[in-house]
Every structure is written in structure tokens, then in C-alpha cells.
Amino acid sequence: MDAPRLTVRQLGCERDHRMLFEYLDFSARNGEIWQVTGANGAGKTTLLRILVGLHGFYQGRVEWSAPLSPSLLYLGHQPGVREELTARENLEYSRALSGQTGDPDAALAALDLYGFEDVPAGRLSAGQQRRIALARLWLDGKDVWILDEPFTAIDQHGVAALDQRLRQAAEQGVLVIYTSHHRVGDGVQRLHLGEDIEVAR
Amino acid sequence: MSAPSLGTVWRASLRRELTLIWRSPADIVQPLFFFVVVVSLFPLALSPKPALLALVAPGAVWVAALLAVMLSLDGLFRRDQESGALDLLLTAPVVSVVPVAAKLLAHWLLTGLPLALIAPLLGYMLQLPVAVLDTLMVSVLLGTPTLTVVGAIGAALTVGLNRGGILLAVLVLPLYVPVLVFGAGVVRTALDGLPTGGLLAVLGAILALAVSLGPVAVALGLRISAGD
Numbered sequence: 001m002d003a004p005r006l007t008v009r010q011l012g013c014e015r016d017h018r019m020l021f022e023y024l025d026f027s028a029r030n031g032e033i034w035q036v037t038g039a040n041g042a043g044k045t046t047l048l049r050i051l052v053g054l055h056g057f058y059q060g061r062v063e064w065s066a067p068l069s070p071s072l073l074y075l076g077h078q079p080g081v082r083e084e085l086t087a088r089e090n091l092e093y094s095r096a097l098s099g100q101t102g103d104p105d106a107a108l109a110a111l112d113l114y115g116f117e118d119v120p121a122g123r124l125s126a127g128q129q130r131r132i133a134l135a136r137l138w139l140d141g142k143d144v145w146i147l148d149e150p151f152t153a154i155d156q157h158g159v160a161a162l163d164q165r166l167r168q169a170a171e172q173g174v175l176v177i178y179t180s181h182h183r184v185g186d187g188v189q190r191l192h193l194g195e196d197i198e199v200a201r
Numbered sequence: 202m203s204a205p206s207l208g209t210v211w212r213a214s215l216r217r218e219l220t221l222i223w224r225s226p227a228d229i230v231q232p233l234f235f236f237v238v239v240v241s242l243f244p245l246a247l248s249p250k251p252a253l254l255a256l257v258a259p260g261a262v263w264v265a266a267l268l269a270v271m272l273s274l275d276g277l278f279r280r281d282q283e284s285g286a287l288d289l290l291l292t293a294p295v296v297s298v299v300p301v302a303a304k305l306l307a308h309w310l311l312t313g314l315p316l317a318l319i320a321p322l323l324g325y326m327l328q329l330p331v332a333v334l335d336t337l338m339v340s341v342l343l344g345t346p347t348l349t350v351v352g353a354i355g356a357a358l359t360v361g362l363n364r365g366g367i368l369l370a371v372l373v374l375p376l377y378v379p380v381l382v383f384g385a386g387v388v389r390t391a392l393d394g395l396p397t398g399g400l401l402a403v404l405g406a407i408l409a410l411a412v413s414l415g416p417v418a419v420a421l422g423l424r425i426s427a428g429d
Contacts, residue, residue, distance in 0.1 A: 053292070055427075056428045057428065072294070076285045079285055080284060080285035081284060081285075081286070082221060082284055083284070085221065085224075092213065093214075096205060096210060096212075097205065097213065097290065097293045097295070099203040099209075100203060120224075142203070
């Protein structure tokens with residue numbers, strides 16, 4: 001079996017004098033999908049921010065087998081879409097910044113944004129703005145996807161397409177870690193944050 | 202996996218930042234408007250006597266320019282932070298100095314540079330001799346990039362705070378003092394008919410220091426703000 005891409009040892013994080021989680025232990029491999037669940041305020045977003053290196057105040061260890069940033073596709077809690085820019089401008093900027101490859105227009109079309117490429121994002125709905133950010137998943141070149149609430153504000157049809165895309169990527173060897181309240185599908189590893197931390201296969 | 206070249210990131214960032222400011226014209230007009238209004242209030246408040254106005258002109262123009270730059274910086278990173286674009290920048294596989302430097306350059310081009318271009322007109326309005334106006338413009342031209350970069354360090358450190366405006370002023374104003382002293386000093390020296398090369402060189406040296414080290418400090422400041 002491959003060596004784990006991500007190893008987390010005895011991870012703990014305190015926020016405002018409250019332990020969000022502690023003694024968190026798990027390891028994840030390429031080709032796996034991990035869903036992080038937990039009540040509001042359980043520390044899901046903080047955990048993802050620790051994993052990508054944005055949040056530095058924690059105990060324990062987070063080890064990536066290879067440098068993370070060239071492989072990382074991170075979608076934060078906010079979609080990272082500027083309202084003044086059009087859908088295409090937003091996507092082209094994030095593509096250039098992260099060094100992804102692929103056709104932005106095709107990625108936008110895959111998310112039903114065909115015809116909206118040149119509309120400023122501020123004139124689109126919350127769900128469509130979210131889709132602009134998600135279009136990065138249809139570009140190539142990244143093999144660790146860390147997604148904070150990717151299903152938020154997405155309609156049923158979009159959720160199905162996204163779910164299919166995550167599975168397809170995992171088959172190609174991408175490690176996907178996302179937070180969501182949605183039901184857990186088959187073949188998804190689950191990490192539950194809360195009173196008792198649970199790692200289920 | 203794939204990492205972009207620095208040139209690609211620089212070009213994409215510069216294009217994005219220029220587009221962003223260009224599409225919200227208020228961000229360009231507001232500092233310029235503030236600058237013009239503050240300076241034009243001086244003759245009304247003091248007296249229209251040419252000798253008196255020429256005496257206060259270097260200081261008045263420079264204080265107004267300094268405050269105009271500082272006011273423009275409060276929101277420099279705010280919308281990027283609220284929209285999550287800042288996290289994108291910080292997790293990108295390039296040193297964040299590159300997109301940060303592009304942002305600072307774009308900001309200065311569309312807010313600082315107009316101040317320098319209109320400064321001679323305001324100096325003329327305050328009865329400065331025409332021979333001194335080019336020195337005034339050059340001093341503002343050399344000074345405003347320093348003010349932008351130094352102020353951006355404060356803006357980066359206060360981006361996570363709700364009402365960071367006052368804290369930004371407290372952090373940044375003491376660092377603005379040398380630029381103000383030398384900037385207004387150059388114009389006064391020119392008024393006295395003395396050579397200004399030395400003082401302009403000092404302004405240039407401060408600028409070189411700010412431009413070379415400032416973006417690194419801004420990038421670090423953003424990282425610190427994001428970590429909380």
C-alpha cells in the first residue's frame with residue numbers, strides 16, 4: 001500500500017479558551033475521499049485551515065509526504081470570488097495564481113455557467129458565485145483538494161455533478177478532503193469532530 | 202505538480218488589480234478629491250496673502266497628500282479578505298510577495314500617481330513660485346510610493362479587525378514622519394533657492410528601502426492576520 005500523503009498526529013486546537021478538538025489522529029492517501037463532519041463550531045473550518053497551513057496555532061503534528069503548495073487546490077469558506085470581476089476573470093486569476101492548466105471556459109460550462117462568462121460576479125446569485133470557485137475543480141494540475149463546504153448554496157443537480165466529479169478525481173489519484181453536512185456516500189472516509197472524535201471507514 | 206512561473210503570476214495579478222480598482226472609480230476619485238479639497242481650504246481659512254500662502258504651501262500639500270494616501274489604504278485588503286481571495290493568495294504555490302507587490306504597484310499607479318500629477322497645480326494655487334513646482338512634483342512622486350508601501354504594512358496587520366482604521370493610523374503615522382519631514386523640507390529648500398539634490402536623494406533612498414523590503418513585510422503581515 002502507498003505511504004500516506006497526509007499524516008496527522010495528536011492534533012489539538014484551542015480557540016477562545018475552548019478545545020475545539022484534541023488527540024486527532026488519522027492518515028489519508030491519494031485516491032481517498034474524506035468527509036469531515038461535526039456540529040457548527042466543532043472546528044471543521046479550523047481543521048482545514050491548519051491542514052493547508054493558514055492557521056498556525058495548534059498542538060501536534062501535520063505532515064505532508066511531499067510539499068503541499070504545488071499540489072494544493074484549496075477552496076475556503078468564502079468562495080474567493082471578487083464581485084467586480086467577471087466569472088472568467090475570476091477563474092483565470094485563480095488559475096494563474098495556482099498554476100493550474102485547462103480551459104477556463106470549458107470549466108465554467110461544466111458548471112452551467114455557459115453564457116455568464118462575461119457577467120460581473122456581483123450580478124450572479126450566491127450559488128452561481130460558488131460555482132465560479134468550484135470551476136477550479138474542472139481544471140487540471142492539482143492532486144490534493146481541500147474544500148470547505150463545497151456543496152453550500154448548490155442546487156440538487158449541481159450537488160450530483162460535484163459528487164461525481166469528486167469520485168472521478170479520486171479514481172485518478174486525487175486526495176479529496178471536504179467538510180459538509182450532506183449525507184455520506186459509499187466509499188467515503190468520515191472524520192467526525194465533536195465530543196468524541198470518530199474516524200470511520 | 203504544477204507551479205506557475207513568477208512572470209505569469211505577476212502579469213495576471215497586475216491585470217486583476219488594475220481591473221479591480223478601475224471598476225470601482227470611487228477608490229481612485231476619493232483620495233484625489235480629498236487632496237484637492239483639503240489644500241483648497243487653506244487659502245480660505247488662513248488668508249489669501251501670497252507671502253503667507255507660499256510659506257505654508259509645502260507643508261499643506263504634503264500633509265494633505267499623506268492623509269489622502271493613508272485614507273485610501275484602509276480598504277486595501279478588506280474586500281479580498283471578506284471574499285476569501287486572500288486565502289487563495291496565501292495558499293498559492295508562489296511566494297506571496299509577487300501578487301502583493303503587483304497589488305501595491307496597481308494601487309499606487311491609480312491613487313498615488315494622480316496625487317503627484319495634480320500637486321503642481323495645487324502648489325500654484327497656493328502661490329508657490331513656478332520654479333519650485335517641479336521640485337514639489339518630484340518630491341510627491343518619490344514620497345507617495347513609500348507612503349503606500351508603509352501604509353500597506355499597517356493595512357495587512359489590521360485587515361482582520363473590524364474597525365481597523367484608527368489602529369492603522371496609530372501604527373503608520375509615526376513611520377510616515379521621515380517622509381513628511383524630507384518631502385516638505387525639499388520644497389522649502391527649493392523655495393529658499395538652495396540646492397535640493399541631497400534631500401531628494403534621501404527621499405529616493407527611503408523609497409528604495411520601502412519598495413525592496415516593504416512587500417515582504419506586507420506579505421508576512423497578511424499571513425499573520427490570516428493565522429488568527
